Amino acid sequence: MRLMTEVNEASPSVFIPNEYDGRKPVPLVLALHFAGRVTPYFGGEFLASFIRPALDGLGAIIVAPDCTDSDWTRPRSEKDVLELLDRVMKIYAIDRKRTLITGYSMGGSGTWYLAARHQDLFPAALIMAGQPESTTAKVNWKIPLYVIHSRADQIIPFKPAENAVEKLKKRGIDVQFVPLDGVTHYQVSGFFAPLEAAVAWIGKAWQK
Secondary structure, three states: OEEOOOOOOOOOEEEOOOOOOOOOOEEEEEEEOOOOOOOOOHHHHHHHHHHHHHOHHHOOEEEEOOOOOOOOOOHHHHHHHHHHHHHHHHHOOEEEEEEEEEEEOHHHHHHHHHHHHOOOOOOEEEEEOOOOOOOHHHOOOOOOEEEEEEOOOOOOOHHHHHHHHHHHHHOOOOEEEEEEOOOOOOOHHHHHHHHHHOHHHHHHHHOO
16 A cells, blocks of 8 residues: 555555556545544555455555545545545546545545535445435436445434435436445444445446
8 A cells, every 4th residue: 555645635545456557547446434533544544454355356546535624525625535536547547437436434425425526537436324415316416326324323324325315216316225234333344245245336337
C-alpha cells in the first residue's frame, strides 16, 4: 500500500495491484471509511483490513482518503475527494469505465450522496450500512447500485435503506439489495463475505 501525501489534506492511502505496470488501464475503487477519530491514514486501515481483501478479485487500484470534514457529504469533503480522483487518474492508468465508489456506515452514507451527484465518475456504487438521503429515491439514477444492510443494525436503521431500495426498484432502477441478519453495526467483519460475493456483480455492472 502506498501513501499519497502530495495530493491534498485527505491523507489518502492507495493500494496498487502487483500486476500493475502502467501500460494497461486498470479498475479504480474509491473506498470511504466509517466514522471515528480520523488520524492520518485512517482510511488506510479500512482499506488494508477490509476493502482490499474483499475486492482483491477486481485487480483494481484502491484509494482510501481520510474524511476532511465531519462527514463525506460536506462541501469540503466532496471537493477533496474530487480533487483526489482527478490526481489519481492523472498519475495512474485508470479504466474510467470500471470505477466503483463504496463505503461503510458514514462511508456508506457518503456513497449514496456522492454517487448520486457524480454518476459520470462512477459506473457503479456499492453501499454498506449507509443512511440514504431523503431524496435518494427521487434521484435520476443511471448507474447500477448494490446495497448491503443488516436488519440488526442498531445505529443506522435497516428500514430507510429497505424503503429506498423498494422505491428505486418500482421506478425500474437497477439496484441489488442484500439484507443481512444477526450482524450489528459494529460487526463490520460480518459484511466481508457479502462484499466479496459482490465482485461478480461489479464486473457485470462495468459491462453495462
